[in-house]
Amino acid sequence: MSNEIVVGRLKEDLEKFGTEATAYLGKHIIGQGEEAHLANKILMDLLRPHLILICGKRGTGKSYFGGVIAEEIALLPEKHRKNLTTVLIDTMGIYWSMKLPNEEQVVLLDEWGLKPIGLKDKVKVYVPFQQKKDYEAAGIPVDFGISVPPYAFSAEEWSIAFNLPQTNPLSIGLQKTVNYLKKRDEKFSIDDLISTIKDDTSLDTHVKSSLESMLTVADSWGVFGEEGVKTEEVMKPGMINVFDVSRLRSSEAWSVRNLLVALIAKDIYYKRVLARKQEELARVGEIKLKERFPMVWLIIDEAHNFVPSGFDTVSTAPLLTIVKQGREPGISLVPMTQMPNKIHPEVVSQADMVISHRLTAKSDLDALHATMQTYLMEDVWRYIQSLPKWRGSSIILDDNSERIFQMQTRPRLTWHAGESAIAVNP
C-alpha cells in the first residue's frame, strides 16, 4: 500500500486505477512553525473532469501552481495524455516560458529529486494576430496568431461586450444590425457592420455616429479578423495551449480578453459535446472512434475578470455553461484568483476542490466557506493561519474525501517567468 494521498478521485476509481493518471501536485506539510516538514506526496485525479478553485494573496504561488497542473497533464503516459489537452488563459504573459527548463530552481528541484524539463514541442503560444510581430521582436516565441470573427457572437453578446444595457438605443441599433447581417450572410466583418449602420435610414443620426465610432475603436483593438481560432487543428492531445492576452494595450483590454475567452470557451464546449457523442456511439459499437477533440483542462489566471461576481461580461455565460455542464462533455476548469469573493458565486459553489494559499481578507474566507460548507470555518481558518510562510504552501479542500490537507507545491520542471520584479540589474 503506497503512502501517497490522492485527492479528487472517486473511491471506485481509486480501487480500479490506483494512482494511475494522477498529477503530482506537491507534498503534505506536517507540523507547524519551525517543526513543519514535508511528508507524503499529494496526487490529484486526472481521469475525470474537475472544477478546482485556486486562490491566495499576491505572490503566494497561484500561477506557478497552474503551471504544475499543465506540466503534469503534458507529461502523462501516452495512454492518458492522448485524451487530454490544456488551455491556459495567460493574462500576465508568463506561460510561454514553459517551453524552457527551470534552470533557475535546479537546487530546489534536486532537493525534491526532480530535474528541469523544457516542453518546447508541447507548449503552443497563441497571441492576437496583430501582435505577433511585437512578441517576436521581444524574443518571445509565438506559434499562432489568433483573431476574433465578429460573426461568432450573438446580437446580445455584442451589447454585453460593449457594456451596453439591453434597452440602450445604441444596444438596440447594434443588435438590429448584427441580426440583419447574421440573417443575410454567415460571415461579416467590422467594416460590414459599419457600412450597414451607415446605410440604415431608420437609425437616428446620433446612434449611427456613436455606433460607428465605437466600432472603429473596436477595430483598432487588432483582434477582429476572419480566421478565428481553428481549435481542432491546433489543440492536439497532450499539448499546452497558451493564449497570451497580456499585451493588449488599449483601455478596452478587458473587453477584448473577455471576447477571446468567450470565443474559446464556446468553441471548446461545442467541440467537446460533439466529441462526447462520438465517444458514446463508439462505446455501443455504432462507429469506430478516430482522432477526436480531446477532453480539456481550461486553466484561467485572474479568473475574476472573466466570470466576475455582481455583473456579467461577455465571457460570463460561456464560462458558466462550463461550470454547470462541463462535467458531461469532459471539460475541467481551473480558475485562479487573488479574491475569491470577486469571482461569480456559482464558480465558487460548484468547485469540487479548493486550493487556497494564504488569504487574509475576511470576505475572501467567507467566500470560500460558501463552497465547502461541510468544513467548519474555524478549521479552514486555522489551517490557513498555520501554513508555513514558504512560497507555494497552500491548503487543499477536497470535496470528495471531505478532508483538508496542507500542501507544499512541488517545484516546477519548466521555467516560471512570473518572478516579481527586483530593483537590481539582471
Ligand SMILES: Nc1ncnc2c1ncn2[C@@H]1O[C@H](COP(=O)(O)OP(=O)(O)OP(=O)(O)O)[C@@H](O)[C@H]1O
Ligand atoms: N511551489 C513553489 N516552489 C518554489 N517557488 C515558488 C512556488 N510557488 C511560487 N513560487 C515562487 O513565488 C513566485 C510567485 O508565485 P506566483 O507567480 O505563482 O504568484 P501568484 O500567486 O500568481 O501572484 P499574483 O497574484 O501576483 O499573480 C514565483 O515567481 C516563484 O518563484
Ligand SMILES: [Mg+2]
Ligand atoms: Mg499570478
